[in-house]
Amino acid sequence: MARPTAAERFARFVNPNGPFALIRGALGPCHLWTGSTDPDGYARFWINGRNRRAYHVAYEWAHGPIPAGLEVDHRCRNRRCVNGAHLRALTHRDNVLASSNIAAYRAAQTHCHRGHPFDTDNTRRRKNGTRACRTCARDRRAAQDATVHHLTPTTLRKAA
Ligand SMILES: [Zn+2]
Numbered sequence: 001m002a003r004p005t006a007a008e009r010f011a012r013f014v015n016p017n018g019p020f021a022l023i024r025g026a027l028g029p030c031h032l033w034t035g036s037t038d039p040d041g042y043a044r045f046w047i048n049g050r051n052r053r054a055y056h057v058a059y060e061w062a063h064g065p066i067p068a069g070l071e072v073d074h075r076c077r078n079r080r081c082v083n084g085a086h087l088r089a090l091t092h093r094d095n096v097l098a099s100s101n102i103a104a105y106r107a108a109q110t111h112c113h114r115g116h117p118f119d120t121d122n123t124r125r126r127k128n129g130t131r132a133c134r135t136c137a138r139d140r141r142a143a144q145d146a147t148v149h150h151l152t153p154t155t156l157r158k159a160a
């Protein structure tokens with residue numbers, strides 16, 4: 001069998017049915033990385049003998065080389081997302097600004113990004129003061145369990 005291409009190896013680590021980011025400019029669902037991540041939660045991918053941030057690779061495949069001096073920004077604010085349509089190149093300043101705009105946008109929300117109400121029962125305050133949706137947290141835990149099962153055969157093959 002032919003050696004898989006980088007794109008084929010990459011695709012094995014992607015769940016294209018991630019959550020929809022209801023943020024302007026982030027169309028369609030997030031493509032969630034199910035492979036390894038670094039301690040900051042960013043996806044990592046081995047390519048051309050280097051361990052790179054997977055969303056940098058995804059950006060380059062979708063848009064071409066990352067312009068010098070710019071940072072790749074997740075429009076959807078989801079670090080595990082590798083959907084080229086959710087990635088854009090920004091200056092560091094604009095990247096920081098985009099993050100604070102999102103923080104203001106979130107504070108004004110009455111519902112989570114998937115449409116669950118931020119009411120007393122469904123809302124948990126994080127230590128940093130932002131609100132977390134309990135329904136989404138439950139769904140994430142369920143998805144994580146599914147991911148663990150999904151990854152087991154791959155992990156075993158690697159170990160063999
Ligand atoms: Zn995304």
Ligand SMILES: [Zn+2]
Binds near residue numbers: 135
């Ligand atoms: Zn929710």
